[in-house]
Amino acid sequence: MRFNCWRGLRVPDWEQILRERLSDMRLEPVVQEEIIAELAGHLEDAYDNLLAQGIDAKEAQNRAWTESSNGRELARKIRRAIRGEDKMNNGSKQIWLPGLVTTGLATILLSFLYFAGIRPLVVWPPTESPALFNIPWLLSLPVFGFIGAYWSRRAGGGTGARIIAGVFPSLFYFAFPYLILPLALVVDRGLGQRWRHWDGSCSSVNGTC
Amino acid sequence: MIVPAIKRGSGELAILTVLAAGRLHGYEIAKRIEQQTAGVLRFNLASLYPMLYGMEKRGWVKGTWEIAHSGRRRRCYRLTPAGRKRLAPLRREWAEFFRALQLLAGSARA
Numbered sequence: 001m002r003f004n005c006w007r008g009l010r011v012p013d014w015e016q017i018l019r020e021r022l023s024d025m026r027l028e029p030v031v032q033e034e035i036i037a038e039l040a041g042h043l044e045d046a047y048d049n050l051l052a053q054g055i056d057a058k059e060a061q062n063r064a065w066t067e068s069s070n071g072r073e074l075a076r077k078i079r080r081a082i083r084g085e086d087k088m089n090n091g092s093k094q095i096w097l098p099g100l101v102t103t104g105l106a107t108i109l110l111s112f113l114y115f116a117g118i119r120p121l122v123v124w125p126p127t128e129s130p131a132l133f134n135i136p137w138l139l140s141l142p143v144f145g146f147i148g149a150y151w152s153r154r155a156g157g158g159t160g161a162r163i164i165a166g167v168f169p170s171l172f173y174f175a176f177p178y179l180i181l182p183l184a185l186v187v188d189r190g191l192g193q194r195w196r197h198w199d200g201s202c203s204s205v206n207g208t209c
Numbered sequence: 210m211i212v213p214a215i216k217r218g219s220g221e222l223a224i225l226t227v228l229a230a231g232r233l234h235g236y237e238i239a240k241r242i243e244q245q246t247a248g249v250l251r252f253n254l255a256s257l258y259p260m261l262y263g264m265e266k267r268g269w270v271k272g273t274w275e276i277a278h279s280g281r282r283r284r285c286y287r288l289t290p291a292g293r294k295r296l297a298p299l300r301r302e303w304a305e306f307f308r309a310l311q312l313l314a315g316s317a318r319a
Contacts, residue, residue, distance in 0.1 A: 035262075038235060038272075038284045039254055045236035048279070067254045077259035084266055156267065156295070 012047065012061055014040035021071030025079055035078060043067060094157030099168030102148040106169040110137050144169045220260050221269075222303050223250055225288060225296045228270060234283035235261065261286060269295050 018036045025032050043064045050060035113136060120132040149166035157165065227233060227241040238261070239252040252260075264270045269292030277283040288296075 034284075035258070037282070039258060041234065041281060041283050042236045042239075042254060042258075044281065045234075045279075049236075049240075070255065074255045074259075077255060078262060081259040081262035081266065084263075090267065156291070158291075 012043075012064075014043040014047075014064075017065075018043070018071075022075045022078075024072055025075040027079060027082055031082065035082075090156070090161075093155040094152045094161040095164050095168070098148040098151035098155070098165040099172075101151075102144040102165075103169040103172045105147075106137070106141060106144045106173070109140055110134065113137055141170050141173075218299055218302065220252070220256065221264060222296075222299045223252075224257075224260065224264065225269065225292055225299065228286055228288045229293065229296060232285045232287040234275075234277060234285045236283075238286065264292070268292070 015036055018039050022032075022036060022039075025035070027035070046067060047060050047064040050063055051057065055063070113134060118134070118136060120134040120137075123131045123133060125131065145166040145168075148168055149162040152162045152165035223242045223246070224238060227238055227245065233241060235257055239257050242250050242252060261270065261272070265272055265286075268289055270286045271289050272284045272286045274282055275285045277285075
């Protein structure tokens, strides 16, 4: 066992011992060193406490040593806790998951209403493209919003996370045309050029040039 | 309803409870829990620190390096407002879990 000197006493070098035992931790060096320093502090305190109880130094070393005996398991548990390997992070649990699931459910409901023959109300403004309003579906959005906000709350989300998760489906559908139209134009232009390249004629996907 | 998390929540409840009384470093947390449960609950390196790091990641506790009474650097943990908020429902869930076990034990005896 390696030893250090602390206030004139010969004490085990817990940091070095842990560095060897937890070499499998595979975290950023700075984080890893902080963890080793913290765990070494714990072992130092445990060792000092055992000495204070009148236990001899050799036995105290052995008892403190057993705390870190399964280094590989300890390294794995710490890595999982730090990286959250087996868990989603807070943003995923509190915003993305509830938001995306409720948006998915809203999309399924919209498809269902369409196939059930419930057509949207078409409003023709004088100078713009027609606007479609599916009233039953629009009325369902607050319900999906409530589900998303409740889910976020159950996942420990604060007020901000709950609001974002709640308005996620509505925001998604509000932003959908603005996201999908430029994308469609790019895809259409790309496909059109490819079409022209393949058959040498002036044609695009929709048959116009 | 008992949430499945209550199983791992027992350790979290113990840590949050002792930290509700004030800031402590890891070894003090383990000792305090051991003392307050008359030695029934014991934490070692492998059980305490991964749990503390997980709780810190969730924002329930916050660790900062400080100089302890011994003159050594120790990472002291304190409860955050989110951790304090988490403590009340965790206590309720735990009490409910014990009530359910007592009911089960009662019906098994009858």
